[in-house]
Structure formats: C-alpha cells, structure tokens
Amino acid sequence: MEPGLYHLLFISTTLFFIGVYGFLTRRNLITMLMSIELILNSVNINFIAFNKYLWANKMDGVMFTIFVIAIAAAEAAVAIAIIINLYRSHQSIDVEKAEEMKY
Amino acid sequence: MNGATIIFYLLAALTLGSGLVAVTTRHIFRAAISLLFSLIGVAGIYFWLDYQFIAAVQIVVYVGGIVVLIIFSIFLTQQSGEKLPQQKIGRVIFSGLAAFCGFVLTIVQVMHYSFTGTSDAAVEPTVRNIGEKLLALDKNGYALPFEVVSMLLLAAMIGCIVIAMRIPGAPKKEIREIKEDVMLPLLVEEKILIVEEETGGL
Numbered sequence: 001m002e003p004g005l006y007h008l009l010f011i012s013t014t015l016f017f018i019g020v021y022g023f024l025t026r027r028n029l030i031t032m033l034m035s036i037e038l039i040l041n042s043v044n045i046n047f048i049a050f051n052k053y054l055w056a057n058k059m060d061g062v063m064f065t066i067f068v069i070a071i072a073a074a075e076a077a078v079a080i081a082i083i084i085n086l087y088r089s090h091q092s093i094d095v096e097k098a099e100e101m102k103y
Numbered sequence: 104m105n106g107a108t109i110i111f112y113l114l115a116a117l118t119l120g121s122g123l124v125a126v127t128t129r130h131i132f133r134a135a136i137s138l139l140f141s142l143i144g145v146a147g148i149y150f151w152l153d154y155q156f157i158a159a160v161q162i163v164v165y166v167g168g169i170v171v172l173i174i175f176s177i178f179l180t181q182q183s184g185e186k187l188p189q190q191k192i193g194r195v196i197f198s199g200l201a202a203f204c205g206f207v208l209t210i211v212q213v214m215h216y217s218f219t220g221t222s223d224a225a226v227e228p229t230v231r232n233i234g235e236k237l238l239a240l241d242k243n244g245y246a247l248p249f250e251v252v253s254m255l256l257l258a259a260m261i262g263c264i265v266i267a268m269r270i271p272g273a274p275k276k277e278i279r280e281i282k283e284d285v286m287l288p289l290l291v292e293e294k295i296l297i298v299e300e301e302t303g304g305l
Contacts (some may be wrong), residue, residue, distance in 0.1 A: 003111040009213050011115050011148070015122055015141075015204040022126025024198035025190055030176055031131060034138045037169060038122055041145050044161075052152050054218055056225035058238050063156055063245050066237070069164050070252050074259035076169045080176045081266040087180040 008049035015042035029083045029093040033076065040072045112153055117145030129186045131177055139170045156230050 015038055022035030044065045051061025087093050118141050125137035142165040148156035226232055237245050 001108075005218060006214065007111070007115070008152075010210065011118065013206060013209050013213065013303075014119050015145075017118070017209075018122045018126055019201045020123060020197055020205065021202035025195055026126070027190075028131065028156070028187055030173060030180070031126070031187070032135055034134060034173065035126055038125065038141065038166070041142065044157075045148060046226055048149060048152060048154055048157060050123050051228075052154070054220035057113060057223035058243075059226055059228060059232065061226050062154065062157060063236060063248075066160065066233075067248060067252055069160055070256065073164050073168060074256055076258050077171060077263050078266070081263040083176060085178055087148050091146055093180050100259065101216065 004051040005049055007043060008053075009034055012042040012049070014044040015039075015045070027095050029079075029086070029095060029098075032095070033079050033083075037072065037076065040068060107151070111148075114144050114147040114151060117141070118148065129189075131181055131187055132174070135174050135177060138173070139166060142166050142170065154228050155227065156233055169278065 004076035019035045019042065024031055026035060027033050047061040047065045047068070051059065055061070083093050084094065086098055090097055092098075121137040121140035121144065122277065125134045125141055128134050142161065146158045146161040146166070149155075149161055237241075237249055240246050
C-alpha cells in the first residue's frame with residue numbers, strides 16, 4: 001500500500017504513546033527527558049504530514065516545526081542544567097529522592 | 104510495492120523500534136543510543152517527504168545537539184555499567200494500559216476522520232521560501248515569533264549559566280540532609296523549656 005497521510009499519523013501516534021509510556025514508567029530524570037523528546041518529535045511529524053498532504057500551498061507546518069525544535073532545544077538545555085545541579089546537591093537524579101522540592 | 108514504499112516502512116520500523124527500546128531498556132546509555140537512532144529515523148522520514156531543510160535541522164539540533172547533551176549528562180550523573188532499578192510491576196502494567204488505551208482511542212478517531220486538503224498549487228519547501236516566510240513582515244509572516252524565539256534562546260542560555268554556575272567561595276559539598284529524627288526531640292525540648300519559662304512566672 002502506498003504510504004500516505006494516515007501512515008504518518010499512525011507513526012506519530014505510536015511514537016507519542018511510546019513517549020507517554022516511558023514518561024509514566026521511568027523514574028530517572030534523564031530518561032524522562034528522553035521520553036519528552038520522543039513526544040515532541042511525534043508532534044513534529046504530525047505538523048509536517050499535515051503540511052505536506054493537506055495544506056501544501058502554505059508553509060505554516062514547517063514554521064511551527066522549526067519553532068518547536070528551537071524551543072525543545074532550549075528546554076533540553078535548561079532541564080539538563082537543573083538535573084546536573086540536582087545531582088550535585090542530592091547525589092541522585094531519581095524523582096522519588098527529589099521530593100523535598102514539593103514543599 | 105516500489106522502492107520508496109519499502110524505504111518508508113524501514114524508516115518507520117527504525118523510528119518506532121528504537122523508540123520502544125529507548126523507553127524500556129534498563130541500561131541508560133543504551134537508551135540514549137536508541138533515542139539517537141529513533142531521531143535519525145524521524146529525520147529520514149522528513150527526507151522521504153522531501154522536506155530536506157527540516158531533516159537537516161532535525162539532524163543538527165537533535166542528533167548533534169540534544170543527544171550529545173544527554174550523553175554528557177549521563178556520564179556526569181551515572182555510575183557506568185550500573186543498571187536502572189527494576190520498575191514496580193504495577194506501575195508498568197498501569198502505565199502500559201493507559202498508553203495503550205490512549206493509543207487505541209486516538210488511532211480509531213484518526214482513522215475514521217476523513218481529511219480534506221486544499222487543491223491549490225503547492226509551495227516548495229525550499230530554503231529560500233522558508234527563509235522569506237520566516238522573516239516576512241506582512242500578515243502571514245513569522246518575523247515576530249522569530250524574534251520571540253531568539254529572546255527565549257537568549258534567556259535559556261543565561262538561565263543555564265546561572266543554574267550551573269558554582270558560586271565562588273561557597274563550600275564544595277554542602278551537608279544537605281538534616282536528620283529529622285535527631286533534630287525533632289531537641290526542638291520539642293526547647294519548646295517545652297520556652298513554655299515552662301513563660302508560664303513559670305504566673
């Protein structure tokens with residue numbers, strides 16, 4: 001079968017819920033960050049697929065993808081700075097051990 | 104089934120398979136490498152769709168930037184060769200169930216919806232077109248979000264420096280853990296003493 005919009009939507013949905021599964025099961029901050037990256041990538045695939053197959057006369061999907069990638073890069077950099085700082089003070093990056101931030 | 108179709112299915116299998124390994128393996132370094140291959144698969148899908156610029160940005164930013172950053176942070180925070188602790192089986196079951204139900208719900212909705220696209224002439228996503236759109240000042244231009252994102256990147260850069268900076272003169276390792284069970288009786292005794300002092304005069 002010739003791949004089309006629905007195939008891409010299937011891939012992005014699967015990738016999104018793989019990311020959700022990882023985010024719910026993992027308790028290590030770095031692996032949770034990896035799951036977030038997978039979720040953001042699935043969103044990007046969606047934007048590009050809709051731009052290609054539905055609104056090829058506009059470029060809004062491409063623009064949104066570029067902005068999502070830029071914001072994801074900034075988010076990853078800040079998150080890793082926080083993780084390394086947390087490791088420095090707690091000697092662990094497990095979310096269960098960082099619970100004193102709750103109060 | 105022609106060559107392009109086979110390549111598409113191979114890219115899809117690479118993306119989803121290594122994505123699945125990235126969230127399930129107990130070796131954190133292996134998870135990072137699987138994430139790398141998953142992101143390369145996504146870049147391959149962009150190439151397959153003829154969006155070369157987005158694919159190049161994906162490789163430069165994700166594969167060359169974020170994954171390297173993640174690997175460095177693994178080296179800085181993890182003992183090498185150590186496996187992640189075993190997950191609680193209940194959490195795995197319920198997370199898998201939640202993800203699976205969400206997946207089925209979404210996929211049923213998507214497959215039953217018939218999308219109607221435009222029939223207007225396509226704009227080629229070349230670098231020239233993307234750049235002109237990104238810096239256009241007219242109604243459909245993206246100059247303002249471009250500037251906002253540049254401010255965001257500047258703020259993130261300054262924020263990272265401030266967070267990761269060690270304050271000069273501060274002690275190298277702070278003693279963080281206050282033993283509550285040791286401190287609590289002392290505090291209680293002090294309070295009792297204070298109360299006795301206050302009420303003793305009456």
